[in-house]
Amino acid sequence: MAITNPTVSNKAFVEKVIGADNYLDIQDNGWAQQYLPDLMEKEAEVYGKRTISGFLSQVSAEEAMSADQVIWSEQGRLHLSYECTMTDVTASTIAISKTIDDVAQTTDHGVRAGDMVLIAGGGQTVTARVTTATAGSAAIVVAPYGYAHLTNAGFVNGDDSCKLLVFGSEFGKGTNNQTKANKPVFTSHTNKPVIIKDMYEVSGSDAAQVGWVEVSGEDGQNGYYWYLKAAGDTKSRFNDYLEMVCIEAEKTVAASTIDTGGGDTGADLGGTEGLFKAITSRGHQSSGVTGTNASTDLAEFDALLAAFDENGAIEENMLFINRATSLAMDDMLAAMNSYGAGGTSYGVFNNSEDMALNLGFSGFRRGSYDFYKSDWKYLNDKSTRGGINAAATGGEAVRGVVIPAGVSSVYDQSLGKNLKRPFLHVRYRASNLESRKNKSWVTGSVGAVTSDLDAMTMNFLSERCMVVQGANNFCLLN
Numbered sequence: 001m002a003i004t005n006p007t008v009s010n011k012a013f014v015e016k017v018i019g020a021d022n023y024l025d026i027q028d029n030g031w032a033q034q035y036l037p038d039l040m041e042k043e044a045e046v047y048g049k050r051t052i053s054g055f056l057s058q059v060s061a062e063e064a065m066s067a068d069q070v071i072w073s074e075q076g077r078l079h080l081s082y083e084c085t086m087t088d089v090t091a092s093t094i095a096i097s098k099t100i101d102d103v104a105q106t107t108d109h110g111v112r113a114g115d116m117v118l119i120a121g122g123g124q125t126v127t128a129r130v131t132t133a134t135a136g137s138a139a140i141v142v143a144p145y146g147y148a149h150l151t152n153a154g155f156v157n158g159d160d161s162c163k164l165l166v167f168g169s170e171f172g173k174g175t176n177n178q179t180k181a182n183k184p185v186f187t188s189h190t191n192k193p194v195i196i197k198d199m200y201e202v203s204g205s206d207a208a209q210v211g212w213v214e215v216s217g218e219d220g221q222n223g224y225y226w227y228l229k230a231a232g233d234t235k236s237r238f239n240d241y242l243e244m245v246c247i248e249a250e251k252t253v254a255a256s257t258i259d260t261g262g263g264d265t266g267a268d269l270g271g272t273e274g275l276f277k278a279i280t281s282r283g284h285q286s287s288g289v290t291g292t293n294a295s296t297d298l299a300e301f302d303a304l305l306a307a308f309d310e311n312g313a314i315e316e317n318m319l320f321i322n323r324a325t326s327l328a329m330d331d332m333l334a335a336m337n338s339y340g341a342g343g344t345s346y347g348v349f350n351n352s353e354d355m356a357l358n359l360g361f362s363g364f365r366r367g368s369y370d371f372y373k374s375d376w377k378y379l380n381d382k383s384t385r386g387g388i389n390a391a392a393t394g395g396e397a398v399r400g401v402v403i404p405a406g407v408s409s410v411y412d413q414s415l416g417k418n419l420k421r422p423f424l425h426v427r428y429r430a431s432n433l434e435s436r437k438n439k440s441w442v443t444g445s446v447g448a449v450t451s452d453l454d455a456m457t458m459n460f461l462s463e464r465c466m467v468v469q470g471a472n473n474f475c476l477l478n
Contacts, residue, residue: 051236052378053243059318059403060424060466066431069192070467076185077101080110084119085160087139089150092128094119094164095138106138110182114169117142119150121162126153129170135180189282193429193465194249194272195436196241200234201457204446231458235440238460240384242438246426246466247378249274272465275424276398282471287478297332298366304402304475305367312473314404316370321400322379322386325477329373333361376400402475423470429463436463 082105085095096109111117115130119142128142147153155162169178251271252258260270279285284307286300308314321329363372379398380386389397404423429436439461442448446456468474 051240052381052384053240055320055376055378056243056246056424056426059320060426062426062428062437064430064435064437065193065427066429069190070427070465071188071190072467072469073186073188074470076187080166080182082109082111082164083160084162084164086121086150086155086157086162089153089155089157092142092144092149094140094142094150094162096140096164097138097160100163107136109138111140111164111166112169112178112180112182114171114178115166116168116170118165118167119155119162120165121159122154122156124154126150126155191273191427191465191467192270193427193463194245195461195463196238196245198234198238198241198460199457200231201444201455202230202446204444204454204456207446207456234458235460238462239438242462242464244378244384245272245274246464247275249466250277273468274466275401275468276476278466278468278471279401279474279476282468283474283476284472285476285478297328298336301366301371305369307475308369308473312404312470313368314473315368316372316405318403318405319371319373319400320376320379320403321373321477322389322398323375325399326373326375329364330361333364371402397478399477401477404470404473423468423473425467425469427465427467436461438462 077099081100082096083098083100083102085097087093087095096105096111099105111130111133113130113133115133117128117130119126119128126144127146128144130140131143132141142150144150144153249272251273252260252269258269258271260268273281284304286304308317319329361373363370365371378385379389379400382390385398389399428438441459442456443450443459444453444456445451446454
């Protein structure tokens with residue numbers, strides 16, 4: 001069965017004009033008819049709640065900042081594990097190439113002489129002791145415990161798919177201690193706020209003119225003055241922009257033609273890193289199929305659990321997903337119930353013929369992880385990401401996002417101390433003199449007179465950015 005979309009006028013006019021799309025006329029003979037129609041003066045709210053804001057209020061916090069950028073550091077891994085290449089298996093020589101997180105680590109690795117290591121690759125695992133680890137060199141020499149050298153263990157030269165794990169050390173009696181210390185490492189990240197602006201203007205004549213249609217809006221405005229609705233809609237749309245910027249924005253790259261230099265007026269653009277881009281750069285992405293096979297869907301979650309096990313292993317996670325993915329998860333979970341023939345025990349398993357049938361699930365537990373799912377209006381609405389996803393190809397459509405619950409401990413370089421914060425939080429510019437969290441002001445000669453302009457101009461401004469801490473614990477569902 002196909003469902004066709006209705007044709008509905010849904011235009012926001014940049015200029016104040018009267019046309020067929022924003023002027024209500026009587027049909028057929030227009031006003032030139034002898035019978036008075038019954039006019040319903042209340043504007044119908046056909047789209048329900050039109051705003052999409054609210055996601056960040058559930059999963060993040062807001063904090064003020066007084067600088068042009070925010071810098072934070074995140075802990076490195078505690079244990080030493082590397083990717084390596086077999087350079088001379090007869091001499092048991094290995095070259096360290098990078099960490100397991102794909103960070104180049106050739107000459108400043110932490111492997112030292114005397115360390116006991118596990119070496120895995122090519123279907124075999126060998127326990128060995130490091131005999132030589134020269135400072136400033138990527139090459140180390142090991143002595144396998146169970147073999148004369150790595151050739152006997154089955155390794156071959158040039159095998160660059162090997163992994164090495166340091167799990168301890170062994171020293172003889174009366175020997176000196178280690179001569180090289182391993183220092184803790186951290187990763188530093190930075191983001192910058194962007195200035196978001198909008199405005200609405202109405203002439204003094206229009207502000208004093210009453211209409212016959214009673215209007216209302218999400219901002220609580222109501223009455224017979226059309227500018228009330230227009231101003232309220234502008235404010236609601238601006239509030240949505242504050243959230244969408246923190247979700248969708250990204251920084252400029254070198255090839256971009258956006259003017260980022262000089263610091264002159266208008267020449268300091270550069271974007272900011274939003275949630276989706278942060279997860280794409282530093283987190284996980286899953287493109288598993290949903291809705292066709294329960295075992296396949298469950299396999300996607302099992303792969304996700306394995307990725308989380310390799311990182312923070314945070315037990316509770318929130319799923320913010322679109323409608324199709326939500327229904328596919330309901331089908332997947334229902335299929336796991338052996339008493340669900342015909343769907344009669346879908347959802348709540350004590351359904352009776354006299355009660356409403358619950359065909360949905362709010363969450364589930366798999367392994368040691370809890371997942372709580374929620375439909376995300378932003379991904380469903382045709383006028384927001386829902387419409388973009390319908391046209392996206394090549395895995396760029398976003399089905400949802402997995403966000404860890406709880407807080408993380410980070411070192412704040414501005415305050416000079418460790419703080420516990422939600423993994424997501426929004427930073428906005430503010431000081432004792434000026435707060436740019438969500439600023440608005442009115443200018444003109446309508447109402448309070450601030451200029452000789454025969455109009456009222458409502459101005460909106462904010463300066464903010466998103467901070468995504470521990471993106472390795474997040475997953476973007478493509």
